[in-house]
Amino acid sequence: MSRPTTRIMSDPAVLPEAGTSPKRRAIREAAAELFMAEGFGAVSMDAVARAAQVSKATLYAHFAGKEALFTDIIESHCTQMQAMMEGALPTRSPALEDALAELGRRWLEFLLLPRVRALHRVVISEGVRFPHLARGFYEAGPQTVRRWLAGWMARQQQAGRLRPDADPRLVADQFLALLRSDTFLRAVLGLPPEQPGGDVREAAAEAARAVARLYGAAVSPAADAAPDKAPD
Structure with missing residues (x-):
């Protein structure tokens, strides 16, 4: 089976992490290519x-085994995705719907990158055989995003943009569920988008509109001027 020719770190949307050693990055990149091309079970250390x-001594000095290596790949992607999403928002937040639409667009664009979908398929196809792999992926990927978004929703609530009776975790879950619309399903199945270039933006806008209508609060001028980011 031929291996993908596009390397993970070659995509401009994914930049090398500061503080990560070149050897660790090389191991991570090589392993990701192997996993995508051959599956998890077929790849040896x-x-x-x-x-x-x-x-092998260098490899095991960085990673205890394949599952730890795969989880590290997912964590790296997740960390960079969060940085990308946080960088999309100005210091002083726009309206809740506008901010959600931008966050949703960035998240979907990242999720639909070919390499991200390829790694996702590895987990779906081999998660039953390797439950620790599925659990590591779930904690490092979806759960990490969910916690980050719930924290962001909580800050919107503190700033008066989200209804005070709303549960930030529930709002985050519902927003992520809305984003996994037909656009996401078509991409996962390898089908072309119905409207190239517009599907992601429209899906994000629709999800943002629904959440803002359900949970948005009237914003006072003082709250609207409050910084969007706050320490966790």
Whole structure:
């Protein structure tokens, strides 16, 4: 089976993490390519070491095993996705619906990247055989995004943009569920979008509109001027 020619770190949307050693990045990149091309079960740590051009001692100094390595790949993607989403918002927040539409667009664009979908397919196809892989993916990916978004919703509530009786975690869950619309399903199934270039933006706008109508609160001038970001 031929391996993908596009490397994870070659995509401009994914930049090398500050503070990560070059060897660790090389191992992560090589392993991701192998997992996408051959699946999780078929890849050995020996194969990863050869592809990354490192010794087995170096490989195991960074990662205890394949599941830890795969989880680290997902965590790296998730960390960079959060940074990308946070960078999309100005210091002083726009209206709740506008902010949600931008967050949703960025999240969907990232989720629909070919390499992200490929890693997702690895988990779906092999999660039953390797439950620790599925659990690690769930905690490092979806759960991390959910917690981050719930925290962001809580800050919107503190700023008076979200109804005081709303549960930030529930609002986050419903927003993410709305984003996984037909656009997401078509991409997961490998089908072309109905409207190239417009599906993601429209799906994000519709999800943002629904959440803002359900949970948005009238914003006072003072609250509207409050900084969007706050320490967790």
